[in-house]
Amino acid sequence: MQGLSRLFSHLYGVRFAPAATAPGEVWHDDVRRLDVLSDTDGHIAVVYCDLFQRAGKNPNPAHFTVRCSREILPADIPHDNDGMATAPSASGALYQLPTIALICDFSSSPSTTGTNTPPLLAFHEVTTLFHEMGHAIHSILGRTAYHEVAGTRCATDFAELPSILMEHFAHSPAVLALFARHHATDAPLPQELLRRRMLASTHLEHSETYQQALLALLDQELHAGPPMEIASSTRVYAQLEAEHALLAPGYVPGTAWQGFFTHLFGYGGLYYSYLLDKAIADRVWTAVFANDPLSRDAGERYREEVLRWGGARDPWRCVGSLLAREDLAEEAAVAGRMEEVGRWGIKEQIK
Structure with a gap:
């Protein structure tokens, strides 16, 4: 503290x-x-x-x-x-x-x-x-x-x-x-010691990204249709594993761990937020804080453009203003914003 x-x-x-x-x-x-x-x-x-x-x-x-x-x-x-x-x-x-x-x-x-x-x-x-x-x-x-x-x-x-x-x-x-x-x-x-710990933290990080993407897909499948149309969440998850699994055996018959994953109803339809915000956070860190993580100017800029607003301002305007990206801040850009952030995430994963 x-x-x-x-x-x-x-x-x-x-x-x-x-x-x-x-x-x-x-x-x-x-x-x-x-x-x-x-x-x-x-x-x-x-x-x-x-x-x-x-x-x-x-x-x-x-x-x-x-x-x-x-x-x-x-x-x-x-x-x-x-x-x-x-x-x-x-x-x-x-x-x-x-x-x-x-x-x-x-x-x-x-x-x-x-x-x-x-x-x-x-x-x-x-x-x-x-x-x-x-x-x-x-x-x-x-x-x-x-x-x-x-x-x-x-x-x-x-x-x-x-x-x-x-x-x-x-x-x-x-x-x-x-x-x-x-x-x-x-x-x-x-x-x-810190260098070695940071290196270890990158071990299998792409597997973690895959798992988060799979969970986001499951969340979308469970919340895409009318209520009560999904007969079995286990069947939905098994199908997603069959389509996207990177390693065998994928889904293990007899398991239903998703029933214990509370984010599937706490974040119903919005679990993708973690991947989306990770891509944005990576970009904010690189553009605003990486050169000097203790910069008061950077902190005040982030505070004024993002933190102070809560939900009273369009979040895309918050991010666009912070990153000096008017193309993200303008309402006319709404159709391409998610795709742009997706490209940021892909570039970070390829590094």
């Missing part, structure tokens, strides 16, 4: 400050409150971090917006705000203080280790934390008139862009240098 705070301080001029909680404010002793403080606007958000596994807790990493940001109008002020804290902005506008719950499933918590050793995260857990924090920063920095379009309340196939982009930061040597040190010796992460 210290590393994320330092990163966001560089990019957006905001930082995390641990805060005490009132009796009954949190749902478990492991939950920690972080106040989000802005260099210009003061206290702008609250994040509750529930990061460690325990019995009865949902194991799926997630970001939940407990309370969205919205502009508070002068007419609202005389009324009882029902405990809703407010955050004034440098422009003079008053906003409802967004409140976020950040949920992960890391293996050991400070209350269960029983030693002075801090909880140690595997690299994939660091990536997961950055991914979920990408959703959180979308909610934190969103500044819209209405709460129903604040932060992550945007088009579903745009909502994964900030989270996937944050995975790039998790793999950046410049960002890792902000916090990745040995817990006992304080030695920085060896660059050669």
Whole structure:
């Protein structure tokens, strides 16, 4: 969290400050409150971090917006705000203080280790934390008139862009240098070790892309027709494996794992969002952040063109303006936008 705070301080001029909680404010002793403080606007958000596994807790990493940001109008002020804290902005506008719950499933918590050793995260857990924090920063920095379009309340196939982009930061040597040190010796992460880890992460990455494409196809097949016309999701999946499988045996008879894959109804018809937003995030990283991942200018540009808008602006205009691609921003380009992003993804996979 210290590393994320330092990163966001560089990019957006905001930082995390641990805060005490009132009796009954949190749902478990492991939950920690972080106040989000802005260099210009003061206290702008609250994040509750529930990061460690325990019995009865949902194991799926997630970001939940407990309370969205919205502009508070002068007419609202005389009324009882029902405990809703407010955050004034440098422009003079008053906003409802967004409140976020950040949920992960890391293996050991400070209350269960029983030693002075801090909880140690595997690299994939660091990536997961950055991914979920990408959703959180979308909610934190969103500044819209209405709460129903604040932060992550945007088009579903745009909502994964900030989270996937944050995975790039998790793999950046410049960002890792902000916090990745040995817990006992304080030695920085060896660059050669990081290089080998990054190389290992590319192993079989095309197989992962294939699997994501297959899941997106399954999602489309299940949601393409009228409800209840699909007699068997297993039969649909087996047919897709028969048509597209890269390796034998493809579908294994007697299995039905797709019944446990909750994204098929949570993202019904929109699971392709992960592949679409990965291609966009790759392009944003290369064009905006790769040369200097700690650039304040780049961070403010991304904040102003993407994060602040939530769902109040056409996401294609957000992306087009950020990348200086008016052909993506203009409504006349609607027919060719997806194909263009598809070409970006293909080029990245061929590298």
